[in-house]
Amino acid sequence: MSGSSVNVHNRLAPGGATVGAFARSSEPPRRLVHSSVNAHNRLAPGGATVGAFARSSEPPRRLVRSFLFLSICLVILCGGFTPARAADISPSPKLRIFIVKVDGLNADLLFQAMDQLDRESGKSTLPWISHIFRDNGVVFRNFYTRGVSLSAPSWSMLDTGHHTVIRGNVEYDRYTGYVYDYLNFFPFYIGNARQHREDMPGVQVLDRAGIPLLIDAYAYPEVFQSFQLFQRGIHWSTLERILGTHLLSKSLSSILENGGAPSASELLAEQTEKDLIATMQMPEVLYLDYYNGDIDHEGHATNQPEALVDKLKRLDAFVGRIWAATQATRATSPSILVMISDHGMNNVPKVFSQGFSLPDLLSSPQGGGHHVVTNRYQLSDYKLKGLNPLVQRVITPSTASPYLAGESSRYPTAWLDLDGNERASLHLRNSDVNKIHILLLQLSGTQLNPIARRAATKGVLAIIERHRAEWSSECDELSAEVGALEQAIRQRQNDIGQQPNKWTKEQIVRGERVKARQLANQLQDWQHERSAYRSYLDHVRALLNLKIDPERPFTRKVSDFVAELSLGDSNTLRQLEHYVVGLSGDGVVIDEHGALDEERSFRYVNYFALLSSQRVRNNPQPALPPQPIDFVVLPLPSNSVRDARQAYWVSADEDNQLLVLVNDRCDLTVRPIRRLRQDANGLVSFESQPWRAGLPLHLFEDEKLQVPPGSNRAEWLSAWHSEQEWLRATHECFYSNAVIGIPEQFSPVGDNVPGVPGEPPLLLRYERHRRELVRPDIQIFASDHWNFNARNFNPGGNHGAFFRISTHSVWMMAGQGIPVKTITEPNDSLNFASTILKLVGKNVPLPDRVVDLQ
């Protein structure tokens, strides 16, 4: 197994000598290749040709050209399956694992439906799930999403067993504007068809961070992976079978069964199920999974309990058929059937979830008049462009931009990740970059009088001078990292140069062409990154070397100094409280010393006050609070609070704030505070206050808080406790595991990047640096039943926040060696992969996270 592990990482080792070996996915032994092809031939009714293509993830070009459009429509709705890349085969016991992955299934909804009796059948409404898991397996009654209840971060933890390095469904690189769009399948499918992309973006990020997926513990022919967020490759033969044999007959039968055309997602789900059941006949396949997104979609769309139960019934029937198949093959392939969900859903009957538009707020005059970037078109715009499935960056211009009117395509200054509904990440351009930009624009014009021009010139240079040390150091570090990247690129180019120009059929079947394509994909990414970071560095260096003639208008292009589609450094807390959005009404103001009066020259926005003061005009539901924003969270600079290694600020408003603290032993505590500030020197100050009702997270007044008997609530909450103690005490509270989730979500992300073994230190630093660059300035959490979704209306319900209803997830197992048991001890996402890998006798990423089922 250790060999397997080394290989896993070797694939990504950039430039090193081991790269040539390429891979975890690298050539499986010849015996396994044959096995793989044969295995697939059995699956494909079409014959040997189909089989030869199938598991190789090689799209047959002719087929792709012919059916690309239809395929994409089908695939986006449900999914095909793909084999994972191979690790070395381990002599593990032949225990098979089948994971049913259900997106957005709230555990309470499921348990309630399981307990409900159907009048007609006299059995549970979900008879199969009840029979398999409740009556014959393990049910984790208290399983929670760790961190925010979002799909990409949550599945990344479930699929790896590692702390997350992905913190949102979409992330932006502050320096280069690169968009990590983890939920968009279209670019992946089209890229795969055009041989440009082998893995989903999330998998690429994990690979480069050196974090293996659960399926990577298995060899290539041992795995059957269905369509999902963390997907390796695409299995085109599933689509081929649908198009080739079922489409016409299904269309006709659908017209007679329901008077309409068949649903593409249903067709694909049906075919995937057939493929799964056929694959289960092969004893060499030890890992299978199936991803279901229907319940998440339904939960967003409607709050009708009947509609949700209807989806659950379909899932139940599917689980029943899979269970029957596992039972039929149990003599040759003893199996464990697992059902898991990534998060819950804040879906309450008769209450619509209402949207609050952060883009509108940010583009309004009081929000700063920003041009706003999102990763999708806002549906309310009803644009034709909204149909473009390849879009990753959408800029909504502001008509109230104070100094960037008409510059929206070059200088959007607020970037939003709204893909998360109950939570949004806000990246703002560095406030001092705004100042420089504004002053350079002023200096470019002729309206300034000589005194003001001199003051403005000095002002620009003073701002640059304040940042000189920091920016110089950043330039040096990033340059060194880009230098290391350059070396890796050369090495990779050499490796690729040695690849054959034409591939034999055997090589293709062995997957060598796919591997070469992966190498080329990564090289392409590196080259893009190199040029993007160099461009950014050029701008910073240009600023550091800026010389301005104070007597004449500035004639050089501002864009040579202020990078387009770039935000610069993260804002400090102080900057966010005092954020420059434009020139003040008085214009450039000079103080008594003839210098630029920065306070009076600029218009500032305090984003914390702005966000906490938001109220909506239209709130027709009495169940909803009038304020759409619950609180914001920011990490504080390290060691800014005594005794704490890390501190996180949770602020509802000026008087209602908390600090979540983590010490060196990783124990946690929560302190109620008020009026937290950061001064110009970076020092953080605040006032302590006693515990009371009304603070963020509402822990003190929550009746479900379970402190040890005889303990004083306030004392207990202010004391240091381990993660598990916090989880036990708070998991039934309204905000369930927020105290643990906040450090998971806001801790320095680079610390969670282990890197690929053998990776040169500079490249590892580069990878960590890149991950840190996606950190937003502010994370905004919505109040109960509010959401920030802008690309679609989600009146049914949402998720993303720390509410129990959004984090309470499903984990159930049954099958070989699984006891009949209900586990009430609370667990979270990190327990899952380690426990599964332990059960099947594989290496465990976090041994202390293995749940003892006995």
Next chain:
Amino acid sequence: MSKYALQDGSGIANNSQSSLMIRALRVEILVVAALMPLQGIAAAAMAENNQTAYYWKATEASESAQLLTLFCKSCSVNRSDVPLVAVLRDRLAANDRDGVTNDRLTDVWLLSYSPLTLYGRLLGAVPFFYWRVGQGSSSVPRNSLKPFMDLTAPEHPVVSGVGRDLLQTMMLDTTFMPIRASSRAYRSNEVDRERRHLEVVISYLRAAPTGEEANEITNAQRDFLLARLELRKRLLGGLVADRDARRVGEEAGFEQERVRSRNWESLRECAEKTGLSFEPINVAGIQGQYALLWFSPTGSKPQGNDLGPMWKVLNLRNPWTDNRLRNWKGPYKVLDDGSGAHGETLIPLGVYSLNYPLTPLLLVDFRDNLHLRKYEMAQRTINEIVSGVIGLSHFTNWYFYAGAFAYDFVVARHGTATNQGERLDSYSSFRTALALDHSLDPKLRSEMERRMDSIAVNPLDGSPAREVELAQSRFQVLEEEAKNGKLAQHVDEQRRAELAGYGRGHGSEVFQVLLHAGSFGLYTKRAKPDADNLEALRRNRQMEANLELLDRLTESGGRPELVFDSLRIQNSVKELASSLSYATERGIRAHAERTLKRLQVATQDASVQQECGSALNLISPKEMNIAASVRAAAPLHSIPTVK
């Protein structure tokens, strides 16, 4: 709390234009409010709760059939109850086994359905005539009321509809332009009229209560009814089998709720973005399907965003730049925040239906009476010119229709409601709901009614108010039919037709349908009247129900006893075996044999296996004699059922 006033001479000034005018207006509103303490929306909503009562009333039509009538409580002008829809339920095989009944719904009557007048028919055939003339027919048939829909033969309208389309395409379209244009105009109006009535029934049924009581329809039955009505809108919808229909109805309900929720939030967000006020309204006890948008002249105009696309979606002119609102003479309300200070003045801009797919649909534009009418007329004119006057065909001129489709797609993406049928559905529901409503402020309601009337462009349509007025008379006719045995006779005919069709092959079935259509509905094959008919029909129905259940269990995969109570499965097998002993149709016996064999293999329950074995022995051809003896020994009614 809010107050309404309908102004006659004065107007409301835009704040940005004249604060003096606003002050004057406020004084005026105070005076008006004091003099005319009209009911506000909030008060209306409270009052509405008393008007939500829709209820079913059962009338026995025979020993095993009943007429269920849906009433709206206090909905007529004189606040008496109004009968809306009647459903005939055949309870012949009413076998309340574990809450599952085998009742059959056979006919639906829309009691507000008025027959066409000759005058209306003539006008309906006049191309480019888009006015409703008069209030519609006031006649009520004295003898027999024709059902709006025969649920036992949903395939008949499919055949007749296809036949009419073929007649139009192959014969009428090939003649002179005037004939083509007028026949197309008539057909189009007729289809629209039928669709309007379908939507009216659907909207009534969606508001109807369901339950397990004898005088109510069950949830499953309502789903079935809704499915049949929805499927009637589709060309081949009548061909969907009964066993699939309930599922279709259920899914249509889910979809409608998805659309409603989405539109609710969409409209609320649009209002928020554009600085308007959003207010969901309940009309005639139908909750949350309509909403009003209000405009505050003293409010602040939103900034920072281009609102152009929003106004397109809302289908409204930008009120912030609309001079008409400076001198507003229509209804408005004054918000009272309870502080004693004079509140904000709000002017209604539009009423929206939340049931139209994709976007909220504007039903009433308070500023422009002709806005929607012009749009509807333009759409129809284009259709009539294209298909009636020019005579473009979908087959030979496909490129035109491809272009039209592309155009519709683009404008629909920008928020335009391009689906004429769905628009018609929304107009119909709202118009009828308004006719039944007594919860909205009367002046506001009459303003809405007036504007809704202006969109009535179908000369075949009658006035909703007239239709509601006559519903009581029609119900009396139907009730009389139930009492004098006419309905019982009708049920008997349907049963004999069902009996005659039992075990019929597909070819024979198609032939019978064509014969029925060819004879203009006059011919239907029925079994001869016989004393044993009822017993035979009861057996057949039970056999069908049991077969359906067992098929479902075996198709689900895995062991049936895990998903269904074992004792109930055994009973079902027993009943099936017993019924089969009477059945001689080879196809049915083969079907049952297949099902029982599959069940026997799938189950691991020894008792179920044993029952299957016994049943298989009984239906084996060589065991026919044994079957006959069993028939004598175990009459159907003695088979135990699980309660």
